[in-house]
Amino acid sequence: MKDDLNIVGKRVVRSDSLAKVTGEARYTADLTFPGMLVAKVLRSPYPHAKIVGIDVSKALKVPGVKAAVSGFDSYGVKWGVFRYTQDHAMLHTDKVRYIGEDVAAVAAVDEETAMEALSRIKVDYEPLPAVFDPFESMKDGAPQIHEQYKNNINIHINIDVGEVDRAMEKAYLVREDTFKAAGEAYAMMEPYAVVASFKNGYLDLYMPNAGPHVRAKALSNMLKLPLNRVRIRHINSGGAFGGRSEVAPGDLVASLLAIKSGRPVKLVLSREENATSSRQVHDIIAxxxxxxxxDGTILAKDYKVIYDGGAYSSTGPIATSIPFYVYEECYRFPNVRYNGYRVFTNKGIRGMYGCHGRAFLAGNEAQMDVMAKELGLDPVDVRLKNGLKSGEMTATKSKITSCGLKETIMTASEKTNFRKRWAKPSRLKGVGMGCVAIMCGFPMGFRSGSSCYVKINDDGQVTLVTGLVDNGQGNESMVIQVASEVLGVPMADINLVNADTEVTNLDPGAYSQAAAFVGANAVRVACENAREKIVAIAAEKLKVKVKDVGLKDGSAYSLKNPDKKMPISWVVREAFFRGEPITGTGSFFPNIDFEREWVTRPWGQMAGTFSFGTSIAEVNIDGETGKITMPRFTSAHDCGRAINPMAVEGQMEGSIQQAGVAAITEGNLWDGGYLLNPNLLEYKVPLACDMPDMDTIIVSSRDPAGPFGAKEGGLTVRMNAYSAVACAVANATGELFSELPLTPDRVMKMLERKKGVKG
Amino acid sequence: MKTIKVSFNINNEDVALDVRPYETLLETLRERLFLTGAKEACGLGACGACTVVVNGIPLRSCLVLTPEVEGATITTVEGLREDGKLHPLQETFMEKGAVQCGFCTSGMIMTAKALLDRKKKPTKKEIVTTISSNICRCTGYKKIVEAVEEAAKRMATA
Amino acid sequence: MILPQFEYRRARSVADAVALYKKEKGKALYLAGGTDLIPLVKLRLQAPKAVIDLKGIEDLRIIASRGGSLSVGANVTLFDLKKDPVIAAHFPVLIESLEATACETLQMRGTLGGNILQGTRCLEYNQSLEWRKARGFCLKTGGKECNVVRGAKTCFANYCSDNAPSLISLGAQLRFTGPGGERTVKLESLFTGDARTPFAMEGGEVLTHILIPLKKTKGAYEKLRVRESMDYPLVGAAVSVIDGKARVCVGGVGGAPRLYVIGDIRDAAAVRDVAEKASADAKPVANATVSPVYRKKMVGTLVKRAVRRALAEGKR
Known part of the structure; x- marks a missing residue:
């Protein structure tokens, strides 16, 4: 791989940031259209109840109300990510299954009128017994939440490799622990919003989303509209973190209202609604x-993991699997058995999360340290010993093609003097290390690949067209940077048309860590194809060989004699003259085993490549209050090559906040089916003053298939930062955690347990 | 309900509006003046995404009634540019990578602006204290702190 | 989140405010910084017919020494108060609690009067109307029993002012003007003990001034919270020491702060006794983000720590 890159690998200003610092960037709630109506949703006050009837007629009589809908106005098509998980009609006519579930909606001239109208909707419910605890839910005789899932078990993932029981017998040290973690709130800063308009038989929609194409498909099914009649448009997204991956009830509600009223409709959820009724994160017991x-070699792992899935399947099979996979992609497990159960309860729907699986992952890592200690070993050595290397296969037969795990472990531990500090922790101070790997993309059938169309305009400027999505992480800027590198055109001269289902092609979206590896690769290929055409004409005009043509700063030049050059715009105009404009298409389809299926065939190549990372947390515990402070946090990440190191660092720092510091602050609180902290005051998103000093280290492994060697950037930290914290707390207290978040009351319990205090 | 007449100066422009007595400043900005830079992220004053500067004070506009700002001088993120030139905070937020999804950005910048207007050389600790009024879900705040530090430097030498 | 309908009135003087209140037949609420009030109205926990804005009243923004007391106008913002040299020189406990209140932006809007007269809080109470309707109304919202402690006929909402405990420890008094005239009360006697209606106030009374005895004190405020900014106290403990005698006040647990006096601050046993008593008196329930058992224990821990720090002149 050449290292003489012009712009890839540089700390460039993101292309989207100017609009964001001037307030000009538009988000869904900022949109207005002539005649636009305001929508409001009536929500279920019951965790579980039969719907006997819904009467919206009185709502329609309120002056200013233009439409009212319930499930009786929809086709009742149930959406599911998989054929076997189709259980969510978004607006149901049979039952409600959680408090806050969408039941009916109105569109009116203003919000006050809409609220007045909601109060006139009459819903007859017959309350049913409800269940909130997954263990209760699995018992015989528990309230059945969906007919088709026995014992409320939505998904059971069973993976069995090698001979676990025999290996356990042979093991020198065997340990079993159970770890719990409260589900988190995505708490993206932008509450969900949608604008829908239906004109001339075409439905146009704007909403924060991580994958417009899959969204359009879902809505086309539910609305029985041809796919080309549902157009999801590009709009800025105020954060997703996994919570905007799927079609949302509001998408259907706004669409139905727009179709009924013939006017554009805007629905903006409140912060509370965003917390209760969009997506939540699974509570987990592992x-x-x-x-x-x-010698510390892991012989066998045996897992039973319960995921509290809430009321519907959502991304069920994926969510039930991912924590296991990101762990088996990191370490060598000759024998492993995984039983993951996603269980329905009468709570909000749980989806995938960037930090998904903290009970499982932090539990594994913290337990590893305790076992290492018992064996007189060092956590660094144990991780190095068990860590996968390039060329190896994971337990479920994914080949690792590039792997900087060792480098991340070594760099992070050396920078923090980890071994020494771990071996001799001072009183109530500790260090802890967490490692993980991340698949860059996962099987999504024909949606697993991405493609790009590029055209060079007669002024030499570039237009890229791709399905790639940006939820705030900087994907748009990243592909502009890649195109700039390949085409030799400054970033400012490249326009991007993306994530608009009418004009862009399929893309895996921004929820499977595929944007860099897959999306940017497609852009690279398209631009390389266009580049070939530019270079051919330029070579002819400059009278040099094709291989001697370079492209830089909007010019084609001779590599041997840089003074010999011409603007790319001249080349483009020449191409127009020849009737062959400079355009390029390109696609990238990752090397994935498509026979692989989450439930029925959980083996085979998971993704085109994997990223790796190691985090080290340093904690101080206040012995009197149990309060944890984190003076320092170090993360090392193998992201292949960082296309924009500043953006990768930003992802890593955000991950330290959202997974690391969150491990001591964040968790949803419940009173049965009532979410007690659906706001930003009692749900504790860490603040600037709660943040440690952060040291982010980018380790380069140059993936052979990645665009310029790139893999995903940042997610490893999102899935190992809590492990580092849990391990550091274990190091400081000598106790394993039992539940996350490690709020001061829980830490105090650990300290008391250590001292042998009862209570 | 009868509307109330309210006049104030916003981004160097005098405006006179008829508003609902129970209308929040955030609603007025977004719905009447189409200044949508200030965002509603929580609606209850817990996040700071709606922060604008009123008479030099950073206010959460979701907690302010528009009639309360009668006669006030208001700056929103849209009014930060002077003669087309970006405010140093806008420049440094871009250059330092302090912007990700952007939804907290205007509130964050306006909170920082009020700090830099009243304090020429804030310490890092003072910057951290100030921006601990605002929630950012994306960045971990490090690059935001760096951006404010750098902007303070530029404003001191300007 | 839109507000329900109400009228907006601007008071030019305290007398004007009281007159407006009478004109609205008692269905009005006074508005100062609004940082507590507006969220309550948005959540439909308060439903005024009118709000009477007090911010235009000059007199309520003045800090002055009068007859051995520092008189602080109720509309002085927490942020301005923090910067007051007299307060910094005399009342370290108050400086610390002001610093610990909410976040800087809210300190710049929130007033001392508003901070004292803020509503009591509970995870089951500070929720939207839809949320509370679904849950079934609790004692504080007109229901038959507490939603946190099943069957209880007592409200356990927490009084979460950081500054009231400090002011109580300093022996502060409040001056009110209302339809019935003026009165001055000790801050600790403001509280009814019933978290549903925490303040013993007549309808239409305006809190005009907070009077703090102007003596040099030592003091410290300890606050338990999950995040170091924005959060309300899970427990707050304020200690002020004058001539070796300490006044300790605990807030954040239950509907009223509790005052304890330690005759001799250097008497370790007396300090321990008060810490234990404060802990025993505290009756936290599961209505905040950490466990009640823990909060109860922390009452004693924080009292001891505040005393320790007060003696060390605030050094942490």
Whole structure:
């Protein structure tokens, strides 16, 4: 791989930031259209109830109300990400299954009128017994939330590799622990919003989303409209973190209202609604049994993990699997058994999350340290010993093609003097290390690939067209940077048309860590194809060989004699004359085993490549209050090559906040089916004053298939930062955590347990 | 309900509006003046995304009634540019990578602006204290702090 | 989130405010910084017919020494108060609690009067109307029993002012003007003990001034919270020491702060006794983000720590 890159690898200003610092960037709630109506949703006050009837007629009589809908106005098509998880009609006519579920909606001239109208809708419910605890839910005789899922078990993932029981018998040290973690709130700063308009048989929609194409498909099914009649348009997104991946009830509600009223409709959820009724994160209970050899080699892992899935399937099979995979992609497990159960309860729907799986992952890592300690080993050595290397296969048969795990472990531990500090922790101070790997993309059938169309305009400026999505992480800027590198055109001269289902092609979206590896690769290929055409004409005009043509700063020049050059715009105009404008298409389809299926065939190549990362947390515990402070946090990340190191650092720093510091502050609180903290005051998103000093280290492994060697950037930290914190707390207290977040009351309990205090 | 007449100066422009007595400043900005830079992220004053500067004070505009700002001088993120030139905070937020999804950005910049207007050389700790009034979900705040530090430097030498 | 309908009135003087209140037949609420009030109205926990804006009243923005007291106008913002040299020189406990209140932006809008007269809080109470309707109304919102402690006929909402405990420890008094004239009361006697209606006030009374005895004190405020900014106290403990005698006040647990006096601050046993008593008196329930058992224990811990720091002249 050449290192003489012009712009890839540089700390460039993101292309989207000017609009954002001037307030000009438009988000869904900022949109207005002539005649636009305001929508409001009536929500279920019951965790579980039969719907006997819904009467919206009185709402329609309120002056200013233009439409009212319930499930009886929809086709009742149930959406599911998989054929076997189709259970969510968005607006149901049979039952409600959680408090806050969408039941009916109105569109009116203003919000006050809409609220007045909501109060006139009459819904007859017959309350049913409800269940909120997944263990209760699995018992015989528990209230059945969906007919088709026995014992409310939505998904059971069973993976069994090697001979776990025999290996456990042979192990020198075996340990079993159970770890719990409260589900988190995505708490993206932008509450969900949608604008829908239906004109001339075409439905146009704007909403924060991580994948417009899959969204359009869902809505086309539910509204029985041809796919080309549903157009999801590009709009800025105020954060997703996994919570904007799927079609939302509001998408359907706004669409139905727009179709009925014939006017554009805007629905903006309140912060509370965003918390209760968009997506939540799974509460998890993970039982982890590990067998180790005397030298620290992991012989066997036996897992039973319960995921509280809330009321509907959502991304069920994926959510039930991912924590296991990101762990098996990191370490060598000769024998492993994983039983993951996603269980329905009468709570809000749980989806995928960037930090998904903290009970499982932090539990594994913290337990590993305790076992290492018992064996007189060092956590660094144990991780190096068990860590996968390039060329190896994971337990479920994914090949690792590039791997900087070792480098991330070594760099992070050396920078923090980890070994020494871990071995001799001072009183109530600790260090802890967490490692993980991340698949860059996962099987999504024909939606797993991305493609791009590029055209060079007669002024030499470039237009890229791609399905790629940006939820705030900087994907748009990233592909502009890649195109700039390939075409030798400054970033400012490249326009991007993206994530608009009418004009862009399929793309895996921004929720499977595929944007850099897959999306940017497609852009690279398209631009390389266009480049070939530019270079051919330029070579002819400059009278040099094709291989001697360089492109830079909007000019084609001779590599041997840089003074010999011409603007790319001249080349483009010449191409127009020849009737062959400079355009390029390109696509990238990752090397994935498409026979692989989450439930029925959980083996085969998961993704085109994997990223790796190691985080080290340093904690101080106040012995009197149990309060944890984090003076420093170090993360090292193998992201292949960082296309924009500043953006990758930003992802890593955000991950330290959202997974690391969150491990001591964040968790949804429940009173049965009532979410007690659906706001930003009692749900504790860490603030600037709560942040440690952060050291982010980018380790380069240059993936052979990645665009300029790039893999995903940042997510490893999102899935190992809490592990580092849990391990550091174990190091400081000598106790394993039992539940996240590690709020001061829980830490105090750990300290008391250590001291042998009862209570 | 009868509307109330309210006049104030916003981004160097005098405006006179008829507003609902129970209308928030955030609603007035977004719906009447189409200044949508200030965002509603929580509606209850817990996040700072709607922060604008009123008479030099950063206010959460979701907690302010528009009639309360009668006669006030208001600056929103849209009014930061002078003669087309970006405010140093706008420049440094871009250059330092302090912007990700952007939804907290205007509130964050306006909070920082009020700090830099009243304090020429804030310490890092003072910057952290000030921006601990605002929630950012994306960045971990490090680059935001760096951006404010750098803007303070530029404003001191300007 | 839109507000329900109400009228907006601007008072030019305290007398004007009281007159406006009478004109609205008692269905009005006074508005100062609005940082507590507006969220309550948005959540439909308060439903005024009118709000009477007090911010235009000059007199309520003045800090002055009068007859051995520092008189602080109720509309002085927390941020301005923090910068007052007299307060910094005399009342370290107050400086610390002001610093610990909410966040800087809210300190710049929130007033001392508003901070004292803020509503009591509970995870089951500070919720939207839709949320509370679904849950079933609690004692504080007109229901038959507490939603946190099943069957309880007592409201356990927490009084979460950071500054009231400090002011109580300093022996502060409040001056009110209302339809019935003026009165001055000790801050600790403001509280009814019933978290539903925490303040013993007549309808239409305006809190005009906070009077703090102007003596040099030592003091410290300890606050338990999950985040170091924005959060209300899960427990707050204020200590002020004058001539070796300490006044300790605990807030954040239950509907009223509790005052304890330690005759001799250097008497370790006396300090321990008060810490234990404060902890025993505290009756936290599961209505905040950490466990009640823990909060109860922390009452004693924070009292001891505040005393320790007060003696060390605020050094942390």
């Amino acid at each position: 039982t982890i049994k590990t067998g180790m050899k005397k």
